Amino acid sequence: MPMLEQNGYRNSATQLGEPVTDEGRCLVELIEARLPEVAAGAADNDRDARFPVEVFEAFGKDGVLGATVPKELGGLGVDRLHDVALGLRNLAKVDASTALALHVQFSRGLTLTYEWQHGTPQAQALAERLLRGMATGERLVCGAVKDHHSAVTTLAPDGNGGWVLSGRKTLVSMAPIATDFVVYAQWRAEHGPVLLTAPVVSREAPGLEVLDDWDGLGMRASGTLDVVFDDCPVAAEDVLMRGPLDAADDAALAGQTVSSITMLGIYAGIAEAARDLAVRHGGKRATASSAAVRTLVAEIDARLFALRATAGTALAEADLLSTVLFGDLAERGRRMMRAFQYAKMIVNELGLKIVNDCLTVVGGSTYVNAHPLSRLYRDIRAGWFMQPYTYPDGVDFLSAQALGIAQHNDYMKVRAAQSPAPR
Numbered sequence: 041m042p043m044l045e046q047n048g049y050r051n052s053a054t055q056l057g058e059p060v061t062d063e064g065r066c067l068v069e070l071i072e073a074r075l076p077e078v079a080a081g082a083a084d085n086d087r088d089a090r091f092p093v094e095v096f097e098a099f100g101k102d103g104v105l106g107a108t109v110p111k112e113l114g115g116l117g118v119d120r121l122h123d124v125a126l127g128l129r130n131l132a133k134v135d136a137s138t139a140l141a142l143h144v145q146f147s148r149g150l151t152l153t154y155e156w157q158h159g160t161p162q163a164q165a166l167a168e169r170l171l172r173g174m175a176t177g178e179r180l181v182c183g184a185v186k187d188h189h190s191a192v193t194t195l196a197p198d199g200n201g202g203w204v205l206s207g208r209k210t211l212v213s214m215a216p217i218a219t220d221f222v223v224y225a226q227w228r229a230e231h232g233p234v235l236l237t238a239p240v241v242s243r244e245a246p247g248l249e250v251l252d253d254w255d256g257l258g259m260r261a262s263g264t265l266d267v268v269f270d271d272c273p274v275a276a277e278d279v280l281m282r283g284p285l286d287a288a289d290d291a292a293l294a295g296q297t298v299s300s301i302t303m304l305g306i307y308a309g310i311a312e313a314a315r316d317l318a319v320r321h322g323g324k325r326a327t328a329s330s331a332a333v334r335t336l337v338a339e340i341d342a343r344l345f346a347l348r349a350t351a352g353t354a355l356a357e358a359d360l361l362s363t364v365l366f367g368d369l370a371e372r373g374r375r376m377m378r379a380f381q382y383a384k385m386i387v388n389e390l391g392l393k394i395v396n397d398c399l400t401v402v403g404g405s406t407y408v409n410a411h412p413l414s415r416l417y418r419d420i421r422a423g424w425f426m427q428p429y430t431y432p433d434g435v436d437f438l439s440a441q442a443l444g445i446a447q448h449n450d451y452m453k454v455r456a457a458q459s460p461a462p463r
Contacts, residue, residue: 055345056126056308056352063116064123067107071127074098075134082135085261086415089254091216092138092261099142100177108149110156113168114175115149121298121362122355124150125305132309133316136419137261139306141214147299148181148222149174154295155280158365163280166240170220181240182218183299184209184267185427185452193269195225195237195279203274205239206247208266215250215265219243223269226285226456236282236453239274247272258418285456288448293373294362296428296451301358301380304351307387307423311347311394314416315340318398336397347390354383377449378441381434388423388431395420427451 059065078095085092099105108124109115118124124146132139149171156167173179186209187193193207205225212221221241228234241248247270254265283289318340322333357379361372395417399406406413424431428451440447448454 056122056129056305056348056355059120059123059126061118061120061123063118064120064126067104067116067118067123067127068130070102070104070107071131074102074104075131078131078138079134082138082261083410083412083415085135086137087260087409089256089260091141091263092135093217095138096141096180096217103175103177104142105145105177105180106149106175108146108153109171109175110153113156113171115171119150119153121150121302121359122352125302125308125351125355127305128302129305129309129312132306133313135261136306136310136416136422137259139309140259140262140264140303140422143303143306144182144214145174145180146302148183151295151299152181154298159280162277166278166280170240173219179219180214180217181220181222182212182214184212184221184223186211186455188266193223193225195227195239195274198273202276203239203279205241205269205272205274208268210266211264212267213259213262213264215267216252216263218250221248221267222280223267224282224452224456233284233286234456235284236456238280238282240278240280241269241272241274245272245274257421258415259422260418282452285453286448287453288450290370290373290377290449292450293377293428294369297358297373297376297380298362300426300428301355301383303423303426304354304380304383304387307391307420308348308351310416310420311344311391314395314398314413314420315344317413317416318401321402333401336401340394340397340401343390343394347387347394350383350386350390354379374441374449377428378438381429381438384423384426384429385431385434385438391420391423 059068081092103116106115107118111117128139128143152167152171155163156171159167170179170181174181188208188210191208193209195203195205198204205223223239223241225237225239226234227237249268251266256264319337322337358376361376364372399413399417402413405411408414429437433451437449
């Protein structure tokens with residue numbers, strides 16, 4: 041696949057410093073206007089594991105919740121992954137939990153836009169309905185991917201042309217205020233293979249319950265809850281089919297990259313916030329700081345430079361390839377995911393080292409939950425568990441790519457296949 045370039049794009053994006061589009065600049069300015077409000081409640085929300093409902097109500101009024109919705113449908117039209125990540129980075133410097141929850145809405149806007157532009161007529165109609173609601177702030181759409189260990193989420197015909205959904209999903213961020221859930225579920229067609237489906241279920245559907253069960257180590261205000269589905273009715277037009285579980289198609293990796301790569305901005309923001317706290321603390325000391333402290337500060341800045349450069353480069357690569365809809369789409373998907381996973385591994389490793397060194401610079405006062413660096417330390421660790429991929433799965437993917445080992449790379453299908461098949 042030929043290398044693609046856009047004049048000035050790579051240089052402007054590699055440090056996550058400035059938006060690369062006017063739409064992105066608008067988003068960054070809208071988020072920055074709300075940062076004092078976010079900061080005022082961040083510590084209390086973390087302590088109490090309370091979701092910042094008021095902040096999201098304000099985001100809805102500002103148009104932020106429709107940032108990644110196309111302008112034609114009433115949104116801001118932010119379509120550069122770099123600009124989305126930059127907005128999340130600035131928000132995460134104040135509160136990573138809020139940034140993680142907002143990422144969920146942004147991610148659905150990006151993926152639903154693809155369905156609206158390139159999906160089947162049914163998918164286009166469903167995506168447009170959701171996107172128009174997201175643009176006004178009236179619809180907040182969560183992805184519900186991971187099955188709870190106690191249940192396999194399944195979809196079955198209801199006998200009247202519709203469907204019923206049963207199961208339980210875990211780690212669903214932004215769930216306290218979600219109006220709709222895109223749920224990944226298994227369906228065994230009669231005399232056919234097990235298929236992965238994605239029904240869209242309204243929060244008001246009978247049998248749907250959002251559990252208030254989150255007590256996480258970090259990202260405590262992100263509203264990352266379990267959702268139970270007990271024979272929830274789903275209309276036929278609200279179900280997207282994703283294909284057989286055993287059908288490997290690396291073209292899908294492109295969409296999974298677009299859906300998740302902007303989270304790199306969140307972890308860059310956490311690392312930057314920790315660095316700023318440590319440097320402010322170091323500046324209060326005598327001019328002749330200890331050699332150890334000065335060495336740590338230099339290493340922190342060097343690692344932060346590398347982290348931001350890595351994240352910016354991966355986002356630029358994904359932005360360039362996301363517009364390519366011809367040629368070998370499976371190789372396109374692998375290229376996008378490789379860039380994402382290289383960056384994710386580096387960002388996770390360097391981010392954790394940066395925050396850890398910042399605790400060392402500031403000292404023992406950080407070893408209490410109330411200290412801002414304590415929250416940053418707990419939040420930075422969440423990146424290692426985020427799909428795609430978790431650290432072990434990322435190692436498997438990248439090593440298989442390097443060594444030419446064939447494997448099934450679609451983590452949603454692989455995880456579903458590892459669960460007991462529906463009857």
